[in-house]
Amino acid sequence: xxxxxxxxxxxxxxxxxxxxxxxxxxxxxxxxxxxxxxxxxxxxxxxxxxxxxxxxxxxxxxxxxxxxxxxxxxxxxxxxxxxxxxxxxxxxxxxxxxxxxxxxxxxxxxxxxxxxxxxxxxxxxxxxxxxxxxxxxxxxxxxxxxxxxxxxxxxxxxxxxxxxxxxxxx
Numbered sequence: 283x284x285x286x287x288x289x290x291x292x293x294x295x296x297x298x299x300x301x302x303x304x305x306x307x308x309x310x311x312x313x314x315x316x317x318x319x320x321x322x323x324x325x326x327x328x329x330x331x332x333x334x335x336x337x338x339x340x341x342x343x344x345x346x347x348x349x350x351x352x353x354x355x356x357x358x359x360x361x362x363x364x365x366x367x368x369x370x371x372x373x374x375x376x377x378x379x380x381x382x383x384x385x386x387x388x389x390x391x392x393x394x395x396x397x398x399x400x401x402x403x404x405x406x407x408x409x410x411x412x413x414x415x416x417x418x419x420x421x422x423x424x425x426x427x428x429x430x431x432x433x434x435x436x437x438x439x440x441x442x443x444x445x446x447x448x449x450x451x452x
Contacts, residue, residue: 285345294345297338298428304335305373305421309414312380315387316398316407325384332377339373342366358431366424369417376413382406 285293311328314320343366353359383406390396390403398404 285341286348292345292349294342294349297342297345298425300338301335301342302421302425304331304338305417308332308335308376308380309418312376312410312414315380315383315410318396321384321387325387329377329380329384332373332380336370336373336377339369343370353431354435356431356435358427358434362424362427362431365420365427369420369424372413372417372420376410376417379406379410379413383410 285297287293288296308328308331311324311331315325315328346363346366350359350363383403386400386402386406387396390400
């Protein structure tokens, strides 16, 4: 099922905003799980936010593939597409690392007091933070290349139309 439009607009332009907001939000939530009160209150909600971000990332990719066929293929558009598709494994690993941390912490809590000196907890927390950072970096790159792919040709055309950027105007 291809999603082409929402509310009369290209669906891709609307769907991308969900992961753009939720992935950084999940990274903030993931950083906070080291602190016990935060973890108890927001740990599993952070995992749920990340799950929703992953679903909408896939929807954005699918709608982007549909939109891509209506656009001129440029190097920027190809880069945007490649970077966007490469985000999925990082998001999945981010989700797995966060859930693993939360499950390990829950199991440790069930057997007694939770100590954050457990090497497994430290390892899964560090992995979660690294994957959160990589995911956020990639989201920024995806957005940047997507915006350039859309706007750079329009700005260049407008500049040429107004006589800017040519040898004669310099």
